[in-house]
Amino acid sequence: MTEPTGDQLVEALAALANPLRLRIVATLAGGRDYVSNLARVIGVSRPLLHMHLQRLEAAGLVVGSLELSEDGKAMKYFEVADFDLRLTASTLARAARTLSDPAKGPAPKEQS
Amino acid sequence: MTEPTGDQLVEALAALANPLRLRIVATLAGGRDYVSNLARVIGVSRPLLHMHLQRLEAAGLVVGSLELSEDGKAMKYFEVADFDLRLTASTLARAARTLSDPAKGPAPKEQS
DNA sequence: TTCACCTGTAAGAGTTTTCTTACACGTGAA
DNA sequence: TTCACGTGTAAGAAAACTCTTACAGGTGAA
Numbered sequence: 001m002t003e004p005t006g007d008q009l010v011e012a013l014a015a016l017a018n019p020l021r022l023r024i025v026a027t028l029a030g031g032r033d034y035v036s037n038l039a040r041v042i043g044v045s046r047p048l049l050h051m052h053l054q055r056l057e058a059a060g061l062v063v064g065s066l067e068l069s070e071d072g073k074a075m076k077y078f079e080v081a082d083f084d085l086r087l088t089a090s091t092l093a094r095a096a097r098t099l100s101d102p103a104k105g106p107a108p109k110e111q112s
Numbered sequence: 113m114t115e116p117t118g119d120q121l122v123e124a125l126a127a128l129a130n131p132l133r134l135r136i137v138a139t140l141a142g143g144r145d146y147v148s149n150l151a152r153v154i155g156v157s158r159p160l161l162h163m164h165l166q167r168l169e170a171a172g173l174v175v176g177s178l179e180l181s182e183d184g185k186a187m188k189y190f191e192v193a194d195f196d197l198r199l200t201a202s203t204l205a206r207a208a209r210t211l212s213d214p215a216k217g218p219a220p221k222e223q224s
Numbered sequence: 225t226t227c228a229c230c231t232g233t234a235a236g237a238g239t240t241t242t243c244t245t246a247c248a249c250g251t252g253a254a
Numbered sequence: 255t256t257c258a259c260g261t262g263t264a265a266g267a268a269a270a271c272t273c274t275t276a277c278a279g280g281t282g283a284a
Binding site (some may be wrong): 006007009010012013014016017018019022023025026028029030080082083084085086087088089090092093095096097099 | 118119121122124125126128129130131134135137138140141142192194195196197198199200201202204205207208209211
Binding site (some may be wrong): 034035036046047050066069071073074075076 | 260263
């Protein structure tokens with residue numbers, strides 16, 4: 001997605017606006033890893049990491065893929081998606097036009 | 113601030129990760145305004161707007177200044193600060209190094 | 225004085241987020 | 255079988271966030 005909608009942007013920002021999730025993305029930026037190991041590296045419980053990874057993946061910031069290791073174990077590897085968001089008063093103003101919130105209705109229709 | 117610390121970045125992202133606050137910034141991008149009027153324009157209660165403006169100002173995204181109108185009334189005008197944040201796997205990895213969270217101590221010392 | 229504006233803040237409810245603990249299922253090796 | 259390793263998810267408490275309502279102060283004009 002080159003240009004996220006307002007809602008997508010809010011979701012991405014919310015996902016990154018957390019120290020632990022920021023550290024998760026930072027760690028994955030150094031190379032892909034699977035959940036259990038990543039939990040050990042960062043020093044967090046696996047269920048907690050699992051939850052945060054879900055949030056990051058839902059926002060499209062990381063991508064996970066279930067793979068089978070040589071010895072037949074199911075491993076879920078995560079890696080960072082390649083995003084590039086720029087936050088400026090004008091880029092935000094532009095994104096805000098596609099917010100779905102304004103009282104009712106999913107999203108305002110673009111017109112000409 | 114050209115390069116926000118990890119904590120500052122998290123605060124800024126958290127401030128922007130909200131539909132209403134995003135709309136506030138977007139509206140102010142079109143020109144400065146005072147609280148009561150901005151509340152009418154956006155269609156939100158004044159106390160609610162007041163709270164969100166506080167959050168945005170604390171994050172350094174908007175700037176407020178109390179001024180006296182011609183007829184002697186105290187008006188608080190807000191305008192957007194000129195920020196330019198770029199979010200990439202590498203910029204985030206860099207910012208994550210200055211996070212204060214890791215268990216203890218305010219912030220890790222930079223070395224070399 | 226009363227009204228219409230402006231400002232600020234506090235109390236409370238409802239919702240969301242964050243985190244721990246506990247449980248479930250799968251594999252290969254001892 | 256039991257252990258060590260991987261996966262996922264559900265239940266509950268504590269904290270943070272969002273929002274409404276209500277109150278308190280200031281000014282100038284009718």
